[in-house]
Amino acid sequence: MKKKRFMLGVLAMTLVIPSLLVHAAPATKSSETDEQASTEGEVTSKDEVVYAKLDANGELEEVYVVNTLNVSEAGEIVDYGTYSSLNNLTDMSELIRADDHVEIEAQEGRFYYQGNMSGESKLPWDLSITYLLDGDEITPEELAGKEGSLELKIETSANETVDPVFFENYLVQISLTLEDEIYSDIETEEGVVANSGKNKQITFTVMPEQEEELSLRADVVDFELEGIEIAAVPSSMSIDAPDLDEMTGDINSLSDGVLDIHNGVGELKNGIAELNAGIRSLQNGSEQYKNGIGELANSSSELVSASSSIDEALTTISQSLQVTDDIDLGDLESLPGGLSQIASGLDEAAGGLSLLREHYSVAYSTLDKAMNEIPDHQISEEEIQALYESSADAEVIDQLVETYAASQKVKGTYSAVKEGFDAVDGTLQEVSGAIGEMSSTLTQIATGLATSLEDMDGMNSLAQLEEGLSTLSANYGEFHSGLVSYTNGVGELSSSYNDLHSGMSGLTGGTTELENGAGELHNGTNQLYEATSNIPEHMQEEVDRMISEFDKSDFEAVSFVSDKNENVNSVQFVIKTEGIKIEEQEEVIEEVEEEKTFWSRLLDLFSRG
Known part of the structure; x- marks a missing residue:
């Protein structure tokens, strides 16, 4: 029994001593802390x-x-x-x-x-x-x-x-x-x-x-x-700021390119302004020419009618002078006066043609000058495509291209018919001269006839007169046929030119819109240049803003x-x-009672004691 108590005492000491040691440590530390309680620490x-x-x-x-x-x-x-x-x-x-x-x-x-x-x-x-x-x-x-x-x-x-x-x-x-x-x-x-x-x-x-x-x-x-x-x-x-020099260099190149485009559009705008001014002058000249050729066409019927009357009169006179036994020389006294009237009519016709030629010359000169003022620029498809790719207004570019094509078409058409326009002036001069010569000839005949009637010695002089008038009548018949052909041509020219003038009027409206559009395009490229020229500064500002943000x-x-x-x-x-x-899922484990060993039975023995 004493041995049991001794062993229990040893076991109890074994359990208590560590516990005392554990509680002793904080106590020691606490005493040290108490000594420093009055000291203020620093962190x-x-x-x-x-x-x-x-x-x-x-x-x-x-x-x-x-x-x-x-x-x-x-x-x-x-x-x-x-x-x-x-x-x-x-x-x-x-x-x-x-x-x-x-x-x-x-x-x-x-x-x-x-x-x-x-x-x-x-x-x-x-x-x-x-x-x-x-x-x-x-x-x-x-x-x-x-x-x-x-x-x-x-x-x-x-x-x-x-x-x-x-x-x-x-x-x-x-x-x-x-x-x-x-x-x-x-x-x-x-x-x-x-x-x-x-x-x-x-x-x-x-x-x-x-x-x-x-x-x-x-x-x-x-x-x-x-x-x-x-x-x-x-x-x-x-965050280190990135090096933007290479990028901004490329953007500066872009800005320079936009500036070149802007300057090019400025030149284009000036050219279009000149084109529009030329087209307006062309329209004014064309208007005058159209009016002149119209007046010529309208007066052609009167000219042909007058010439036809002269031709018939000459034919009648020539036929009436045929030598016959029944001729009454007294009737010839009125012939010089009739010839003088014909000559006077021819003078008026010649004067009208001269005035018409003068008006035609002024109108044609104005038209020719206006046509020559249309720029003869040759714009390639590549240049037009580059303009489309320049961020310019596509609608304005369409107007530019359409007007350019129309102006070139008008100029080409004018070049094709210019030879005919040139021939009109010469023809008018020749016709006017021929009519003037006929008027002068008739005047001479009338004067000579009057003198001859006074000194006429018989049928021989009358035969000569009849022969001269027959020749004059035949020549005038050929002239009259040519005059009819000429007036027909003038009529066709007047009718065709109305269509050409209508096209020129439409072209004038198109070039005016084109000039306005070119002005807008020029303003747009200026804004684009101003925007791109500041991109490097804006980029730097944006980079600085993002860096400051993060x-x-x-x-x-x-x-x-x-x-x-x-x-x-x-x-x-x-x-x-x-x-x-x-x-x-929790597993249910059945407890199996293990067979007790010697030591476990020994412990049970002490616990019961």
Whole structure:
């Protein structure tokens, strides 16, 4: 019995001594702390790592912060923050929790402690995770173990109730690990897919100040998902400005090319203005020519009628002078007067033709000058195509090309009929001269006839007169036939020229529109040049703006738990969602009573004692 008690005493001592040693250590440390209680410690810097747990839909469940204090001088430290509970991760010393701060007795070096935040805590970002299976939304609990076509959506947005400094300056990285046995045909537009052993790692990056809608699609079997890992760190990388010299050099070349186009369009505009002025002069000259040729055509019938009368009169006189026995020489006394009247009529006709020739000459000269003022530029198809490719107004270019073709057609038509126009003046001069000569001849005949009648000695003189008038009548008949052919030609020319003049009038309207369009085109190329000439400056401004937007290298960290904390070195966020797992069935294990060994029976013996 004494041996039993001795062995129990030894066993009891074995269990108690370690316990005493454990409780003795904090007591020693506590006594050391009490000696330093009056000393105020100093912290050179502080780091915070914010840990958060979300459910599978992204709802916040738990937040705690691991604080790292770099203590340069041991003593009492005050760290600000409101926590529901504390956990010393450095030593066994007590942490005193006040309303908005924590009191710590810390030794020199790094001091770690955990502060658990209340359930009302918020993160700087709101996350929403949605699952769709075969197009229908499904809860995480229902999704476990399912198969089909999965779409997973993650939406990030700013939490307006939290200091925006984190949302504005932190880069958020979202990572998912997808097991090869579960996921296949993975597709994502916003994420980066990488191999992680036999699995796939999907990484999404959300830039500062950005709210995103992220998604991935995959075919799944026996669906399970490890927790989604989310890390947020300051986007403190410095962004170097790119070298834009080569690019801006090319743009300057483009701007110079646009300037050349603008200058070319200016020259084209001036040329079109000259063309339009020439076309207007052409129309005025054509109008005068049309009126003149019309008057000539209208007076042709009168001229032919008068000539026909003269021809008939000459024929009648010639026939009446045939020598017969019954001729009455007294009737011949009226012949000189009749011939003088014919000569006078011919003089009037010659005068009318001379006046018509004068008007025709002026009109034709104006027309010819206007035609010659139409520019004879030869524009190739390649040049026209280059103009279409110059970003100019296509409708204006169509008008340019149409007017250019019409002006060239008019000029070509004029060149083809110019020989006929030239012949009209010479013909009018010849006809007028011939009529003048006939008038002079008739006047001489009338004068000679009057004298001859006074001195007429008989039938011999009458026979000579009859012979001369017959010759004159025959020659005038040929002249009259030519005059009829000429007037017919003038009539056809007048009718045809009306069509030509109508075309010229239409051409004038087209060139006026063309000149206006060229002016608009010139204004457009000027605006294009002004826009392209400033592109290098605009590019540099845009690059600087984008760099300033994403370059957070000047960001200074602030505390997440309290704005009273100073010397904050870094604040990081580590967030993870709850995974989705297939629930395992519990196995019922029947307990089999094992046969007791000697030692177990010995222990039973002591326990009973």
